[in-house]
Amino acid sequence: MSFTRMMEGNEAAAWGAKLARAEVxxxxxxxxxxxxxxxIATLIENGTMKAEYIKVEGEHTAMAAAIGASAAGARVxxxxxxxxxxxxxxxxxxxxxxxxxxxxxxxxxxxAPIGGLRPDHNDSLLQRDNGWIQLYCENSQEALDTxxxxxxxxxxxxxxxxxxxxxxxxxxxxxxxxxxxxxxxxVDKWLPPYKHELYSLHPDDxxxxxxxxxxxxxxxxxxxxxxxxxQVIEDVDRDFKKxxxxxxxxxxxxxxxxxxxxxxxxxGSMTGTARDVIDxxxxxxxxxxxxxxxxxxxxxxxxFREIAKKYQAIAVVDxxxxxxSAGGGIVSMELARALYPMDDRPLLLNFHVGLGGSDxxxxxxxxxxxxxxxxxxxxxVDEAVDWVELHDLGEVM
Amino acid sequence: xxxxxxxxxxxxxxxxxxxCCPGCGGPLFWKMALQALGPRTVIYGDGPCAMCAIxxxxxxxxxxxxxxxxxxxxxxxxxFKAKGWDDITIVSSAGDGATGDISFGKLSAAAERNxxxxxxxxxxxxxxxxxxxxxxxTPYGAWTxxxxxxxxxxxxxxxxxxxxxxIPYMATVSVAYPRDLQEKLRKAxxxxxxxxxxxxIPCPTGWRFDPAKAVEVSRLGVDTxxxxxxxxxxxxxxxxxxxxxxxxxxxxxxxxxxxxxxxEQIEYVQATVDERRTNLLAMEGKRIIx
Numbered sequence: 001m002s003f004t005r006m007m008e009g010n011e012a013a014a015w016g017a018k019l020a021r022a023e024v025x026x027x028x029x030x031x032x033x034x035x036x037x038x039x040i041a042t043l044i045e046n047g048t049m050k051a052e053y054i055k056v057e058g059e060h061t062a063m064a065a066a067i068g069a070s071a072a073g074a075r076v077x078x079x080x081x082x083x084x085x086x087x088x089x090x091x092x093x094x095x096x097x098x099x100x101x102x103x104x105x106x107x108x109x110x111x112a113p114i115g116g117l118r119p120d121h122n123d124s125l126l127q128r129d130n131g132w133i134q135l136y137c138e139n140s141q142e143a144l145d146t147x148x149x150x151x152x153x154x155x156x157x158x159x160x161x162x163x164x165x166x167x168x169x170x171x172x173x174x175x176x177x178x179x180x181x182x183x184x185x186x187v188d189k190w191l192p193p194y195k196h197e198l199y200s201l202h203p204d205d206x207x208x209x210x211x212x213x214x215x216x217x218x219x220x221x222x223x224x225x226x227x228x229x230x231q232v233i234e235d236v237d238r239d240f241k242k243x244x245x246x247x248x249x250x251x252x253x254x255x256x257x258x259x260x261x262x263x264x265x266x267x268g269s270m271t272g273t274a275r276d277v278i279d280x281x282x283x284x285x286x287x288x289x290x291x292x293x294x295x296x297x298x299x300x301x302x303x304f305r306e307i308a309k310k311y312q313a314i315a316v317v318d319x320x321x322x323x324x325s326a327g328g329g330i331v332s333m334e335l336a337r338a339l340y341p342m343d344d345r346p347l348l349l350n351f352h353v354g355l356g357g358s359d360x361x362x363x364x365x366x367x368x369x370x371x372x373x374x375x376x377x378x379x380x381v382d383e384a385v386d387w388v389e390l391h392d393l394g395e396v397m
Numbered sequence: 398x399x400x401x402x403x404x405x406x407x408x409x410x411x412x413x414x415x416x417c418c419p420g421c422g423g424p425l426f427w428k429m430a431l432q433a434l435g436p437r438t439v440i441y442g443d444g445p446c447a448m449c450a451i452x453x454x455x456x457x458x459x460x461x462x463x464x465x466x467x468x469x470x471x472x473x474x475x476x477f478k479a480k481g482w483d484d485i486t487i488v489s490s491a492g493d494g495a496t497g498d499i500s501f502g503k504l505s506a507a508a509e510r511n512x513x514x515x516x517x518x519x520x521x522x523x524x525x526x527x528x529x530x531x532x533x534x535t536p537y538g539a540w541t542x543x544x545x546x547x548x549x550x551x552x553x554x555x556x557x558x559x560x561x562x563x564i565p566y567m568a569t570v571s572v573a574y575p576r577d578l579q580e581k582l583r584k585a586x587x588x589x590x591x592x593x594x595x596x597x598i599p600c601p602t603g604w605r606f607d608p609a610k611a612v613e614v615s616r617l618g619v620d621t622x623x624x625x626x627x628x629x630x631x632x633x634x635x636x637x638x639x640x641x642x643x644x645x646x647x648x649x650x651x652x653x654x655x656x657x658x659x660x661e662q663i664e665y666v667q668a669t670v671d672e673r674r675t676n677l678l679a680m681e682g683k684r685i686i687x
Contacts, residue, residue, distance in 0.1 A: 023476065023479040023480075024472065024475045024476050024479055026471070026472060026475075051479065052475035052476075052478055052479045054471060054472070054475055054510070055510070056468070056471070056506065056510075057502060057503070057505075057506035057509075058502070058503075058506075060464070060465075060468070060503075061468040061471070061503055061506065064461060064465045064468030064469050064471075064472065064503075065468050065469065065471045065472035065475070066472060067461065067469055067472060068441065068459065068461075068468070068469030068470060068471065068472025068473040068476070069472035069473065069475055069476040069479075070472070070476075071459055071469075071472075071473070072439075072459075072472065072473040072476035072477060072480075073476055073480060074472075074475070074476035074479050074480065076472075090462070090464065091461075091465070094461060200457075201439050201457040201459055201473060202457070202482065202485070203436060203437050203438070203439065203456055203457055203485060206455075206456070206457040208457075208459070
């Protein structure tokens, strides 16, 4: 039976893995992912979930065991954060090239040494080049739903790629929000059992995908899978909405973007705060909207070019750093490349905020929105990359 | 005659060619091992050169990189468990560098979890695939390209360390003694839990000897007690062979890698071999796990 209750992101994600009937869960604890894997252990212990839980000795092994299990025909779930993701790095490059649809949650947390336990997005964005599909979530419900969608997307025979639902540590992982846990039978009907057409390690039915004839061809296959994934992600999201009544508009959600001059682009938990600020500012007659970026890989370039026509200025709120980059944060650089082919490009601003998990406040979002509107009005960007937290915005923290 | 040949060829799972050096003990080892393990086996392994022997075999293989010891196999074991496929032997294999150095922690963890698999160390006593570099399992005094003056420390005693994990079965094997090797693998196959088999594999290229003499050199390793054959089952030590001890110089002199050992160093090697022999014989039949 479906039920609704207040649930932290980590518990919701555990229910996601349970409802998806993950068969093997290799995991190693790290803050703030820990409660997720403890919840799974409890669900298995009390008989709610049926899975082999492998209590491995480190993240590198967690991903390696996930790879072995996925190739051997089991649906696999795992999760990690920050240092754990870094430690796992070598293994994380394997599933996309091997075409294994593992689902792993990134419970976002800053990376040491100038970090802390709280979230920014550098750990998952570190994986932007290795072929994982990345979908960012705003709250518990979205984390649960995205895990279910992740399996449906990754296990699509035209895709066969690993998928990473990403959600912020603490702000999502440890914050209880009302969450609907859908009915198991309904999920079973929507998400059929995992069967990899290219792989089987059973001696009676040994199959492995052929090695690509040359390296460029092999890599291009993964690239093509990402391009096909765009349509599949849109379709799965639409289908999910039809069956479960909730959807996430595919890659990007435009929030109150009618008749606005400029938009902020946010990712993850700060989106919720930004929605409130946009509401308040629009009440005051300010022409600012919000775009939530859910799908970072594959990157929705065409979608952005489509909506960018409508605005004079776009500001990317980057909860990450890329030291010495061509300009600003990772998402802003991606977007700059996506918008470059446009004849009539909007102005592009970039803000660094919430680094190392510091709060992204109402006042900060208002500041960013004002700056963006100012640029739109002037037709010119004064400061292309702005480290918001270095300004005194008159807040009592 | 032809029929018998065909049948023999079918039974031999090592077919399709190998990319090993002439005289490599790898194909020898795998030919014997696969015969003992049978076709309902899945082999997981990293990339030591002795694994080149089984790149083209018919039974399922799956490999990741060199730093992935026992971990992918752990995934396979658990996936098969989840599927209820319980009549298949999962074998995980790694070279000496992977086993003793970079993935030693993984090996230890899989043993601690008592994963139901046979873990094999295919030990040619150096990083041979990259061109003969010292590993933790390179023996004392051996020349490698990173120990041009001979290795200064001893070989890590991985078999005993693995036995100390309290795993159900551990054994050392040599390609010079095929019957012993196969018996141990057949035994390991029947035991539930984590089994560890350590095979020292002769490497003409890295050890510097005539490729025709791989078995001869391996036999000297066992007969001089440089590589004693024993097993530890449920914590109890059993000697597999008690050969009349030959002087260790016979083993050392057969290989170019020990060419520069001084008399003193040879004496030291002899002393460590003697000590191990004495201790092994003293502990035989006893429980060695404290």
